Structure formats: C-alpha cells, structure tokens
Amino acid sequence: MVEFKDRLVLALGERDGVPAPALAKCIESAGGRVIYAATQCFA
Amino acid sequence: MTTRRDGAIRPVVRSARFALAHVPGLVFAGSKPRRVLGAGGPELRAEVRRNLRSYGSAVAYPPHQVLLGTIAPEALRAIPRPWHQHPVAAAAARGPTGSLIDEDTFYAWLARADTANLVHFNEEFAASLQDGSGGEIAPSSSGQMVGAMLERGEPLYRSGEAAPIGVVIPAHDQDEALSAAVMLENLAAKATGALALRRLLDDVGEEPPVEYLLGCGEEAVGDRYQRGGGNLAKAMGELAGVRTAGGADIKAFCAGPMHGMLVAGALVASGLYRRVIVVAGGSLAKLGMKILGHLAAGFPILEDVLAGVAIDVTEDDGRSPVLRLDSAAVHRIADGLAPHQMARALTLAPLRAAGLRLGDVDRYAVELHNPDITEPAGAGDVPAGNYQMIAALAVQGGEIGRSEMPAFVEAHGMLGYAPTQGHIASAIPYLGHAVAGLTSGPLMRVQFVAKGSLFLGRMTSMGDGVSVLLERHPEA
Amino acid sequence: MDLEEQGTIQRLVESGERDRMIVLLGTPNAASTRMIALTLTQGDPSYAGPLAGVPLGLPVYHILEDDVKAAISPDVYEQEIGPLEFVLDKPAIADALGASRGR
Numbered sequence: 373m374v375e376f377k378d379r380l381v382l383a384l385g386e387r388d389g390v391p392a393p394a395l396a397k398c399i400e401s402a403g404g405r406v407i408y409a410a411t412q413c414f415a
Numbered sequence: 416m417t418t419r420r421d422g423a424i425r426p427v428v429r430s431a432r433f434a435l436a437h438v439p440g441l442v443f444a445g446s447k448p449r450r451v452l453g454a455g456g457p458e459l460r461a462e463v464r465r466n467l468r469s470y471g472s473a474v475a476y477p478p479h480q481v482l483l484g485t486i487a488p489e490a491l492r493a494i495p496r497p498w499h500q501h502p503v504a505a506a507a508a509r510g511p512t513g514s515l516i517d518e519d520t521f522y523a524w525l526a527r528a529d530t531a532n533l534v535h536f537n538e539e540f541a542a543s544l545q546d547g548s549g550g551e552i553a554p555s556s557s558g559q560m561v562g563a564m565l566e567r568g569e570p571l572y573r574s575g576e577a578a579p580i581g582v583v584i585p586a587h588d589q590d591e592a593l594s595a596a597v598m599l600e601n602l603a604a605k606a607t608g609a610l611a612l613r614r615l616l617d618d619v620g621e622e623p624p625v626e627y628l629l630g631c632g633e634e635a636v637g638d639r640y641q642r643g644g645g646n647l648a649k650a651m652g653e654l655a656g657v658r659t660a661g662g663a664d665i666k667a668f669c670a671g672p673m674h675g676m677l678v679a680g681a682l683v684a685s686g687l688y689r690r691v692i693v694v695a696g697g698s699l700a701k702l703g704m705k706i707l708g709h710l711a712a713g714f715p716i717l718e719d720v721l722a723g724v725a726i727d728v729t730e731d732d733g734r735s736p737v738l739r740l741d742s743a744a745v746h747r748i749a750d751g752l753a754p755h756q757m758a759r760a761l762t763l764a765p766l767r768a769a770g771l772r773l774g775d776v777d778r779y780a781v782e783l784h785n786p787d788i789t790e791p792a793g794a795g796d797v798p799a800g801n802y803q804m805i806a807a808l809a810v811q812g813g814e815i816g817r818s819e820m821p822a823f824v825e826a827h828g829m830l831g832y833a834p835t836q837g838h839i840a841s842a843i844p845y846l847g848h849a850v851a852g853l854t855s856g857p858l859m860r861v862q863f864v865a866k867g868s869l870f871l872g873r874m875t876s877m878g879d880g881v882s883v884l885l886e887r888h889p890e891a
Numbered sequence: 892m893d894l895e896e897q898g899t900i901q902r903l904v905e906s907g908e909r910d911r912m913i914v915l916l917g918t919p920n921a922a923s924t925r926m927i928a929l930t931l932t933q934g935d936p937s938y939a940g941p942l943a944g945v946p947l948g949l950p951v952y953h954i955l956e957d958d959v960k961a962a963i964s965p966d967v968y969e970q971e972i973g974p975l976e977f978v979l980d981k982p983a984i985a986d987a988l989g990a991s992r993g994r
Binding site (some may be wrong): 389392 | 954
C-alpha cells in the first residue's frame with residue numbers, strides 16, 4: 373500500500389482520465405496534502 | 416411521448432449548416448504552430464509547408480464529407496483509417512448541410528468582414544481575388560506598404576508560398592486586446608460564422624424573420640477595458656446580410672453552442688421570439704494544434720480548416736425535430752469533473768427523470784473529434800471514450816452486461832469526424848444528420864451531450880456540460 | 892506535459908521538501924502514462940523542455956494502481972473513480988508504470 377499520510381502530492385490529472393479534483397479528494401482522504409493540481413485537456 | 420403543457424410553445428430545430436474554410440496558409444497562425452515553429456527554425460517551417468493538403472484533398476477527406484452531409488457518419492466504419500488515404504471519389508465542395516471554401520475565397524471573406532481597415536493584400540493577390548469573385552474586395556496596398564505593415568502585423572500566407580500575400584495590422588498599437596493576432600482570430604471567426612449563417616438562410620429562407628442571434632464561439636471580442644465584450648453575433652449577422660435580428664453571445668468554452676441551443680429553445684418556448692439562430696465561427700488558434708504528432712506519423716497537416724455553424728431554432732412547424740427542453744440537463748456546480756460524474760449528470764440523470772433507459776436513445780451525439788487527428792498526438796479517441804463511459808453506465812444500471820459494451824457503442828455511437836475546432840466539435844456536428852434521421856430517416860430520439868473545460872481559464876477547477884434530447888415530431 | 896508545466900513542477904520540486912513529494916497521475920491510457928512517468932523520473936524524452944535530461948527522482952504513481960487504491964477510503968474511491976476502473980485500461984497503465992520503474 374502506498375502511504376499518502378503527510379506526503380506532499382503533485383496531482384496530474386486528465387480530463388478524459390481522472391481529473392485533478394478527483395485525485396485531490398482521494399489524496400486528502402488518505403491524509404496527504406495536494407501541493408500542485410492540474411488537469412490536462414487535449415494533451 | 417412528447418409532453419407539452421398547455422400554452423407552452425414547442426421549439427424545434429429546423430436545420431443546421433456548417434461552413435468550412437480550407438486555410439492551410441493560416442496553419443502558421445495557429446497557437447501551437449506559432450510556438451513550435453519559432454523554436455524549430457526554417458527546416459521545420461519548410462517541412463510543414465511540404466505537408467499541407469491541397470483544397471481537393473480537403474474536399475475529398477471523408478470526415479469533411481460527413482460534416483457537409485454527403486455521407487453518413489455510419490459510412491466511416493467501412494472506410495479504412497487513416498481516412499486521408501481514402502479520399503471520397505467525385506467529392507463535391509458543397510453538400511446538403513455545408514460547404515467547404517478554398518483559401519482565396521476565405522481571404523475575400525476576411526476582407527469583407529473587415530470594417531476597421533485592418534486587412535491589406537498586396538496588389539497582385541488583390542487583383543487575383545477581384546477576377547474570381549466579382550464582389551468588392553478591400554483595396555490593396557503597394558508591396559512597399561505591405562512590407563512596412565508586416566513589421567507590426569500578422570502575415571497572411573497562401574498554401575505553399577513562402578512570401579506573405581497580405582497582412583492584418585493591429586487595431587491599436589498599445590492595446591493587447593486589439594493586437595494583430597487577435598484581430599485576425601476574431602475576423603476569421605466572424606467570417607466563418609457569417610458564412611454558415613448565410614448558407615442556412617439561403618437554404619431555409621427568411622420565414623419567419625430571424626429575431627435573435629446567439630453567438631457561441633470561443634473568441635474574445637473587445638478592447639483593453641472590456642476584453643470579452645462580445646456580441647460577435649450581431650457582427651456575424653450584419654456580414655451575412657441579416658437586418659431583422661438582435662443578438663448576444665453565450666460564452667461557455669466548448670459547451671457554448673449547446674447552451675445556445677437551450678437558451679434559443681427557451682426563448683422560442685416562451686413566445687418571445689419565433690426564430691432564433693445559434694451561430695459560431697471557427698477557431699484560428701486551434702489550427703495545427705496536433706502538428707507535431709501529424710508530422711511524426713507521416714500524416715498531412717489535418718488541422719487546416721476553420722469551421723463555422725448556424726443552427727435554426729424556431730416555433731413548432733409541425734414536422735421538425737422537437738427540442739425537448741423538459742429533458743435538458745446542465746452540469747451544476749455541485750457535479751464533479753470526472754468522466755463518470757459528468758456522464759451521470761448529463762446523460763443518466765435526465766433520461767431517468769424522463770422515465771427512459773440509456774438504450775431508449777437511438778444515437779448519442781457526444782464530443783465528435785476526428786480520432787485520426789487526435790490519436791497521433793497521444794490525445795486518444797475522444798468520442799470512443801465518451802461512448803465507453805455511457806456504455807459503462809448502462810452496465811452499472813443493469814441494462815447490459817460488461818461483454819455487451821462494444822455492441823452498445825456500435826449501436827448507439829459513431830466514429831468521430833469533426834475538426835478539432837473546440838466548440839464546433841462538441842455534439843453539434845451530428846445536427847444535420849440528426850434532423851434528417853428524425854424526419855425522413857428512422858430515428859426517434861437523439862441525445863446531444865457537450866462538455867466544456869472551464870478549468871482552462873483558471874477561474875475554477877470545474878468542468879461544464881449540457882445535454883438535450885432531440886425527438887421526432889409526433890406528427891412527422 | 893507541456894514545457895511550462897515542466898518548468899512549474901521543476902521549480903516546485905527544487906524549492907520544497909522533495910523527500911516528502913509524490914506524483915499521482917490520472918492519465919487515461921498507457922501511452923500518456925509512459926510519457927509523463929518518463930519525463931518525471933528520467934527527464935523529458937523529447938529533449939524539448941526544462942526537464943530534458945533532468946531526472947526529478949520523484950516516486951510516480953497512478954490512481955488506478957491497486958497499491959494506491961488500498962490507501963484510499965473505499966467510499967471516496969467509489970465516488971471519485973467508480974467505473975473508471977474498468978473503462979480506462981487499468982492493466983496497461985499498471986504495466987506502463989511498472990516498466991518505467993524497472994529502468
């Protein structure tokens with residue numbers, strides 16, 4: 373299991389995959405902190 | 416099947432028309448090419464020039480023929496990909512639902528669209544336009560003057576030619592919102608939107624008179640104090656020769672046109688207007704967006720067309736497909752951005768509310784970007800992704816089994832064929848075929864689903880979307 | 892990943908507590924997963940961006956990996972990821988990451 377607690381996370385999302393807000397909710401539920409969040413559109 | 420409260424007017428979609436402009440010389444003015452060619456030097460520029468398509472190739476390109484209405488989207492399944500290797504035989508530039516004009520014709524319209532004297536051609540080019548069109552073209556300037564203007568303006572190229580044939584100058588030397596690049600972008604949108612509008616009016620006529628125009632493109636028209644002032648709708652109407660309508664713009668990224676259809680339908684349903692036309696021009700910025708991917712794959716530069724659209728929404732005419740406002744859905748602030756959250760809000764929820772199953776919709780018109788354009792650049796097959804998501808919801812809802820997903824997609828979906836012109840590609844490319852299918856064809860019900868990436872403007876991390884059902888008229 | 896984003900990430904990593912940093916991807920397929928994972932662990936493979944030849948050395952994970960799923964509350968995962976687990980190509984994505992870690 374990956375440990376997210378107290379980790380600083382760069383959330384690189386994609387509109388047609390998993391976007392950043394969804395990644396952020398997952399990270400926060402696991403105790404991590406999002407320090408960068410971006411969602412690519414038509415990468 | 417179609418419910419109607421007493422006194423409520425039923426809005427219908429009477430027709431849709433597309434105006435495509437083949438502008439290979441303007442690929443260099445696209446956002447990505449500008450940045451990439453700056454770094455890549457003259458060899459890259461020459462390589463791009465070698466890989467530009469001819470007008471004939473653009474006309475015969477199967478996805479364009481689908482947009483022009485001569486072949487059905489379903490026909491693309493029988494044509495091997497990549498489609499540019501299988502041109503349509505004896506293809507015409509004019510089809511039932513649109514026309515594809517060549518570069519010179521586009522430049523003539525760019526000049527007609529120019530009310531601020533910003534477009535200047537060199538004498539030789541201006542003379543050649545004069546011969547061809549017979550209409551009034553902007554006065555030309557001497558080669559010397561154009562040369563001077565090129566220092567501050569945007570060069571205009573013809574395909575394959577290294578020297579510019581003209582220039583667009585800034586409308587103001589200090590105001591960034593009136594820079595030459597912005598002026599070219601906005602004039603290109605204005606011209607292509609007006610062309611679609613004119614084509615629609617020529618085909619369908621002026622009864623009832625158009626009362627309102629809703630612009631819905633992604634350009635920004637304004638100046639330093641009001642960068643997004645807008646209302647390109649009225650400018651497009653003016654250029655198209657419309658005198659009777661007022662207008663305004665709806666801004667919602669790629670979901671603009673669908674928001675426009677919703678608002679147009681509501682205006683007609685309220686009785687305020689009898690006829691509203693939703694109109695948008697093309698996106699110059701998106702030309703050549705996937706240029707590196709196409710060069711690497713040995714493809715021609717496929718993003719060489721601007722696309723404009725006009726959608727005719729009127730009061731009930733007894734036969735045209737009905738815009739089911741009671742089944743419309745908009746992505747709300749509380750809804751999420753993930754694909755399944757979007758699909759639940761836009762596809763599942765309104766169908767459930769109408770007592771319908773996902774399988775009850777004959778066709779879903781989703782984001783219809785041409786996968787030959789997007790895949791070489793690693794951006795995947797966007798329509799397929801949308802359809803797989805809808806099929807997955809059908810599985811979750813117990814309508815089909817996991818193994819039936821491909822069959823569901825085949826039955827209710829289609830291959831993408833729209834140029835990657837942003838708001839133009841989102842659901843509405845299917846409108847012409849939908850109107851035909853819902854009147855003289857066998858279709859009963861089509862759901863249009865558009866999405867917008869609001870997060871790109873950095874004002875929010877949200878997405879957006881709109882969906883609406885178009886249904887066969889009960890008397891058709 | 893475009894050049895500006897590479898630059899932003901590089902600055903962020905160099906100015907902060909890089910030992911605590913993790914990258915979490917939401918890429919939709921194996922190809923894009925591979926590209927980003929390579930750029931972040933080994934440097935930009937196209938040699939076009941600020942990260943060309945600069946290995947950031949950050950651990951890179953994907954939200955669909957089982958090891959990641961195990962760390963997240965099931966309710967949240969169901970809500971935020973849900974059917975994407977079978978709509979996106981989970982095995983191919985996991986393989987792509989495995990390959991980039993193997994180097």
